[in-house]
Amino acid sequence: MKVILNCLPPARTDTPSAALSILKAHLTTNGVETLVIYWNILLDGILPSFERNTDTIHFDLLPYLYLIAEEHGDDIARSRANAYVKAELPERDVLNDSSDYLGGTRRVLDKRIARELSRYSPDEPLLFGISCRYEQWIPGMVLAGYVKRLFTDARIVIGGLGSRDRAAAVMKMCGLFDYAIWGEGEYPLLELVRALDGGNAGLAAVPRLLFREGGTLRNSDTETGRFFDMNSGVFADHDDYFSCLEALGKDTSAVILPLESTRGCTWNACRFCVYSDGMRTRKREPSRVTEEVRRLLDRHHTPYFAFMDNDIVANDPERLESVLDDLISLREQREINFIAEVIHKGFTKRIMEKLPRAGFGRIHFGYESLSDSLLAKMGKKTNFSDNIFFVKFARKSGIKLPSANIIRGIPSEEDVDILACMDNLHFLRFYYDNEFFRHTIIPLRLAGHSRFHDMVPADELGRFNENEIFRLLPGVMTEGIDRFALFDFSAPHNTLWNAFAKINDFYYNHTYSYTVRREEGDVIYREFFDGAPVLELVLGDVASAILRETNERILDLRDLLTSLRERDPQTDETSVRAALDALKARHLVYFGETYGSIISVIDADI
Numbered sequence: 001m002k003v004i005l006n007c008l009p010p011a012r013t014d015t016p017s018a019a020l021s022i023l024k025a026h027l028t029t030n031g032v033e034t035l036v037i038y039w040n041i042l043l044d045g046i047l048p049s050f051e052r053n054t055d056t057i058h059f060d061l062l063p064y065l066y067l068i069a070e071e072h073g074d075d076i077a078r079s080r081a082n083a084y085v086k087a088e089l090p091e092r093d094v095l096n097d098s099s100d101y102l103g104g105t106r107r108v109l110d111k112r113i114a115r116e117l118s119r120y121s122p123d124e125p126l127l128f129g130i131s132c133r134y135e136q137w138i139p140g141m142v143l144a145g146y147v148k149r150l151f152t153d154a155r156i157v158i159g160g161l162g163s164r165d166r167a168a169a170v171m172k173m174c175g176l177f178d179y180a181i182w183g184e185g186e187y188p189l190l191e192l193v194r195a196l197d198g199g200n201a202g203l204a205a206v207p208r209l210l211f212r213e214g215g216t217l218r219n220s221d222t223e224t225g226r227f228f229d230m231n232s233g234v235f236a237d238h239d240d241y242f243s244c245l246e247a248l249g250k251d252t253s254a255v256i257l258p259l260e261s262t263r264g265c266t267w268n269a270c271r272f273c274v275y276s277d278g279m280r281t282r283k284r285e286p287s288r289v290t291e292e293v294r295r296l297l298d299r300h301h302t303p304y305f306a307f308m309d310n311d312i313v314a315n316d317p318e319r320l321e322s323v324l325d326d327l328i329s330l331r332e333q334r335e336i337n338f339i340a341e342v343i344h345k346g347f348t349k350r351i352m353e354k355l356p357r358a359g360f361g362r363i364h365f366g367y368e369s370l371s372d373s374l375l376a377k378m379g380k381k382t383n384f385s386d387n388i389f390f391v392k393f394a395r396k397s398g399i400k401l402p403s404a405n406i407i408r409g410i411p412s413e414e415d416v417d418i419l420a421c422m423d424n425l426h427f428l429r430f431y432y433d434n435e436f437f438r439h440t441i442i443p444l445r446l447a448g449h450s451r452f453h454d455m456v457p458a459d460e461l462g463r464f465n466e467n468e469i470f471r472l473l474p475g476v477m478t479e480g481i482d483r484f485a486l487f488d489f490s491a492p493h494n495t496l497w498n499a500f501a502k503i504n505d506f507y508y509n510h511t512y513s514y515t516v517r518r519e520e521g522d523v524i525y526r527e528f529f530d531g532a533p534v535l536e537l538v539l540g541d542v543a544s545a546i547l548r549e550t551n552e553r554i555l556d557l558r559d560l561l562t563s564l565r566e567r568d569p570q571t572d573e574t575s576v577r578a579a580l581d582a583l584k585a586r587h588l589v590y591f592g593e594t595y596g597s598i599i600s601v602i603d604a605d606i
């Protein structure tokens with residue numbers, strides 16, 4: 001059995017598929033001939049280029065949604081797909097008489113898909129694997145039609161599905177898919193190949209498999225089985241990606257190579273999140289991470305790497321430092337740049353300083369909100385003090401934070417929460433800069449398996465009905481399907497968020513700065529708005545000491561008092577509380593309820 005894995009739009013074209021590359025390596029190591037076809041590259045350019053607004057819709061899916069609508073005879077769905085294209089390219093149809101923008105899609109696909117698939121013989125046993133990540137199952141349905149027409153005996157398996165419900169929903173929508181694997185795919189796929197080759201106990205023994213039997217969908221008998229050993233020494237195989245680019249004469253020097261240092265999520269607590277559905281949480285040895293980077297550098301000669309993990313820290317700062325130390329050493333000999341995502345709980349100044357030295361010039365982090373109450377309602381383990389610490393030291397270390405997401409519209413959100421976000425904007429006034437630290441306000445997308453979904457009463461779920469892709473599928477396909485198993489949906493937002501957005505814009509359109517100086521024995525704080533002085537304060541001894549002690553670490557009141565008393569045993573709690581209140585009123589120090597998580601907003605090396 002030969003396995004052909006398929007990477008489809010809208011997967012990014014500037015990076016190999018992390019999941020398919022490791023699947024290929026795993027299957028090949030186990031004696032299964034495997035290759036990856038990068039349809040996202042081969043079929044790139046079906047749509048004319050225009051500014052994509054990826055926050056609202058996957059435009060790269062439109063040609064496939066159009067074809068699916070056509071196959072189902074749904075003219076309205078077809079027209080909707082065309083309308084989205086027209087909205088981006090109105091100048092192409094100034095007389096409004098040639099509005100079938102996507103009408104040429106079938107012709108292009110016929111040619112390109114037939115050319116690529118002509119490499120394979122209809123006589124050889126083939127298993128096509130289609131990844132469903134990023135809604136790749138939509139073009140996957142179109143590809144499946146070609147596969148079944150050209151290779152009558154071929155089988156198709158879909159994967160990259162977090163839950164059995166999602167796998168079942170996609171299988172119900174498309175009868176061309178023979179099997180679905182949900183959760184991690186390495187061993188189930190290997191066992192499926194062996195089952196199809198007739199070498200083991202059959203389909204029912206393949207872990208986390210859905211298959212068709214007697215006209216219905218059937219679950220295999222087990223949901224556990226073996227999981228891929230991330231420290232086994234099997235490394236992702238990206239060769240098919242580079243071969244594809246080279247065959248098309250494309251430049252490979254800016255390719256971003258994916259890395260994996262953890263799987264699952266050690267926190268697994270955020271109520272909006274389904275990231276780790278179907279995954280077992282584990283970490284890779286730091287030495288394995290560096291070994292893979294070295295191998296990739298030697299093989300592909302591109303210095304750009306992206307960690308696919310939701311959080312490279314995995315609640316283990318010691319391990320992170322070990323990875324960073326290895327990469328700092330490697331960076332002394334080789335050019336390397338990384339982008340990664342972190343959950344910044346428990347970060348230290350030392351880690352923040354090591355990150356850019358190790359090549360982490362840009363980092364995504366689990367920001368989510370400016371309000372402690374909203375962060376708590378989301379189930380986040382970080383609080384607003386952690387956010388301030390991270391932003392402050394990222395700025396100091398020169399790390400860019402390209403997308404600090406602010407989630408609006410969670411269940412149980414109240415006006416008072418949004419008002420707190422508005423007020424807390426001021427605590428970060430020295431750090432707003434579109435290049436360096438950008439707020440992005442995003443709606444909550446309610447996902448079927450999330451804790452939030454379970455919290456919303458059934459009669460309120462109807463409010464969550466905004467998902468552009470769902471509306472572009474023919475109605476007949478989605479009838480009887482649990483829409484939350486397929487997609488996540490957002491609800492109309494509280495209009496206070498519009499006021500928040502305006503105030504947020506104000507901060508991004510202006511510059512706050514400050515100085516802290518010792519002058520004739522006094523510590524003088526001065527604040528400037530667009531260069532003009534707006535505030536001058538003489539900081540007393542206690543206030544100065546608080547700013548110093550909470551400059552590089554987050555302290556609760558007890559630890560702060562201990563630190564202060566090491567320098568001045570006479571420090572009394574009442575005066576410290578009063579100074580904290582005064583500093584917070586001036587937005588120079590932030591702390592949560594009951595004087596917890598105290599952090600200086602300014603870099604006060606007094």
Ligand code: SF4
Nearest residue numbers: 265268269270273310
């Ligand atoms: S949002 Fe991130 S930290 Fe939270 S549960 Fe999801 S993956 Fe884990």
